[in-house]
Amino acid sequence: MLKIAVPNKGSLAETAAQMLDEAGYRGRRDGKELIVVDARNEVEFFFLRPRDIATYVGSGALDVGITGRDLLLDSGSPALEIEGLGFARSTFRFAGPAGRFGDARDLEGQRVASSYTGLVEQHLAQHGVTAELVRLDGAVESAVRLGVADAVADVVETGATLRAQGLEVFGEPILESEAVLITNDAGEHGTDKPGLATLKRRLDGVIVARDFVLVDYDIERSRLDAAIGIASGFESATVSPLHDPDWVAVRVMVRSQETNQIMDALADVGARAIIVTNIHAARI
Ligand SMILES: Nc1ncnc2c1ncn2[C@@H]1O[C@H](COP(=O)(O)OP(=O)(O)OP(=O)(O)O)[C@@H](O)[C@H]1O
Ligand SMILES: O=P(O)(O)OC[C@H]1O[C@H](OP(=O)(O)OP(=O)(O)O)[C@H](O)[C@@H]1O
Numbered sequence: 001m002l003k004i005a006v007p008n009k010g011s012l013a014e015t016a017a018q019m020l021d022e023a024g025y026r027g028r029r030d031g032k033e034l035i036v037v038d039a040r041n042e043v044e045f046f047f048l049r050p051r052d053i054a055t056y057v058g059s060g061a062l063d064v065g066i067t068g069r070d071l072l073l074d075s076g077s078p079a080l081e082i083e084g085l086g087f088a089r090s091t092f093r094f095a096g097p098a099g100r101f102g103d104a105r106d107l108e109g110q111r112v113a114s115s116y117t118g119l120v121e122q123h124l125a126q127h128g129v130t131a132e133l134v135r136l137d138g139a140v141e142s143a144v145r146l147g148v149a150d151a152v153a154d155v156v157e158t159g160a161t162l163r164a165q166g167l168e169v170f171g172e173p174i175l176e177s178e179a180v181l182i183t184n185d186a187g188e189h190g191t192d193k194p195g196l197a198t199l200k201r202r203l204d205g206v207i208v209a210r211d212f213v214l215v216d217y218d219i220e221r222s223r224l225d226a227a228i229g230i231a232s233g234f235e236s237a238t239v240s241p242l243h244d245p246d247w248v249a250v251r252v253m254v255r256s257q258e259t260n261q262i263m264d265a266l267a268d269v270g271a272r273a274i275i276v277t278n279i280h281a282a283r284i
């Protein structure tokens with residue numbers, strides 16, 4: 001059985017569980033269950049702290065896992081990223097009192113608080129900077145105000161938490177992070193373990209189902225090329241005849257975010273009866 005590590009708590013847990021559910025795997029009945037055997041799919045899920053997942057997978061105790069790219073790199077574990085899963089997107093950045101620091105070099109000899117000291121150390125070393133790292137478990141943004149650090153390095157999504165503490169980001173972003181699928185022995189394509197290729201294909205299907213919609217419309221044959229120029233589909237558009245020989249029906253996959261602009265543009269070139277449908281599941 002493929003042994004899969006899944007976050008049991010925190011920002012990653014809910015969406016990871018949702019994705020696995022949409023991918024047809026068995027979930028846990030309550031938040032206390034730590035191991036779930038999904039015999040039908042020949043996989044076993046281990047619900048672990050997100051921060052520990054790279055350690056379990058890197059050591060070979062578990063085969064694959066879902067964690068954050070920032071947590072993976074911070075851990076120093078030899079586990080390898082297979083792919084990004086498109087959620088829990090954030091940027092890992094330095095921040096300090098407004099105007100105090102210009103870039104990472106200004107941190108020489110300063111105290112920097114973070115929950116990701118491994119990641120910060122690697123970054124500072126690359127830039128030849130020596131700083132004193134203060135390891136905190138969370139709510140790192142309070143460290144400057146409370147006097148235990150001069151600057152912080154933390155996860156930034158909207159920046160609201162930083163602003164509320166009177167801090168501003170500075171320097172280059174340290175890392176663009178998101179939830180990732182990780183494994184240990186990559187094999188040739190990182191997907192050589194039994195069951196892993198299936199897991200990856202199913203998760204990819206969930207990502208596509210989340211990120212794309214189907215757009216159907218009717219259009220006069222003479223305007224078809226203009227319409228296909230606006231949205232050409234994943235491989236290629238499906239074009240079907242209509243009873244009226246001068247008209248065709250078209251179906252294309254479109255990025256959910258672009259749906260409305262595309263509908264407007266299609267209407268402008270003469271598309272009629274434009275209908276958008278969510279994708280329930282997909283294998284691409
Ligand atoms: N506000 C956020 N937006 C996007 N991603 C986030 C956010 N906060 C944390 N993450 C991501 O979640 C992962 C950390 O998850 P983890 O569960 O350890 O932390 P958490 O959600 O802060 O939980 P806690 O701090 O309560 O333990 C990291 O990959 C991090 O980048
Ligand atoms: O840029 P923002 O949208 O404000 O989000 C970023 C904040 O969200 C997370 O905090 P969380 O709520 O997980 O608390 P923590 O600091 O205790 O981890 C993260 O650690 C940042 O503090």
Ligand SMILES: [Mg+2]
Pocket residue numbers: 138
């Ligand atoms: Mg947090």
